[in-house]
Amino acid sequence: MRKTLQVIALVLVLGVIGTWAGLGANRGWSKDKREVRQYDEVTGIEGISYVDAFLPGVDFLGAGILAAAGLAGASFLFRKPNQRQNTKPNQ
Numbered sequence: 001m002r003k004t005l006q007v008i009a010l011v012l013v014l015g016v017i018g019t020w021a022g023l024g025a026n027r028g029w030s031k032d033k034r035e036v037r038q039y040d041e042v043t044g045i046e047g048i049s050y051v052d053a054f055l056p057g058v059d060f061l062g063a064g065i066l067a068a069a070g071l072a073g074a075s076f077l078f079r080k081p082n083q084r085q086n087t088k089p090n091q
Helices: 002-022 058-075
Strands: 031-039 046-055
Touching: 002 058
Parallel strands: none
Antiparallel strands: 031 046
C-alpha cells in the first residue's frame, strides 16, 4: 500500500505539471476563456473576442502538487512490507 501511494503521488505530480505546461503554463490564476485578437481587413480595426478554453494557472499546479504531497505523506502511515520486529525470547 505504501509503494502504491507513492507511485500514485509521482504520477499525479507528473500529470499535473505536464497538463499545466501543455496547456500554456499560465503563471497567473486559472482562466476559462482565452483572448483572441481579430483584425478586420476592410475597416482596419483590431478587435478582441473570447473563446472558451481552460488555461490552468498556478492554483491548479499548487493544488495538484499539494494533493500529491498529501498522498506521499499518507504513505508513511503504512508499515513497510516484510518488516520483522526484533523480539527476544523470554529467558
